[in-house]
Amino acid sequence: EGQLVESGGGLVQPRRSLRLSCEASGFTLRDYEMNWVRQAPGKGLEWLGYISTNTRTIYADSVKGRFTVSRDNDRNSVYLVMNDLRVDDTAIYYCAREDSNPWHDDFDTWGQGTLVTVSS
């Protein structure tokens, strides 16, 4: 089981920064690898980034160098810091937990998402 709740979205001007949070409950966050996925209005799903249990990170090319994923297991939270935001970063941002099965990296739990709107 388990639940994820994202927060921190809102309206932000282009070239500004924003930090999203994803708070976990009902499971031990330190035992799980985590991801961020976004969905632009009316579009499909785009994977953004990953953080392992030992804080190794991997990013999509589209956000590499601008977005940073981190985690604070003591606060049961994962974060996405987004710098130099662009209008086309406007989307719902989801955090997603990876399956605990070592053979499968599907996303078995998703948060409800937080909307980020980049506009002047």
Next chain:
Amino acid sequence: EIVMTQFPATLSVSPGERATLSCRASQSITKNLAWYHQKPGRAPSLLVFGASTRATGVPARFSGSGSGTEFTLTINSLQSDDFAVYYCQQYNNWPRTFGQGTKVEI
């Protein structure tokens, strides 16, 4: 990057009928494929992982098959709750990639 292609883009089905959704990978991903569905205004939800294993609580009318580059999600006896957008996702390589989705509509 592995490109995931889903077809058809839209599938019109009547309640009680069977729906067959396809997903093709641009290179082999063995069986490292998941299927999700997403209802309007909601987050995606896992249906199938490992190409053919139903996630916990997913009804038996959902079945996944395939390996390598060709995959299928079959929904038998469609119910009203099943009308949604369905996405496939590969987790064999980085970056993780999703198909563009198939909308199953009445």
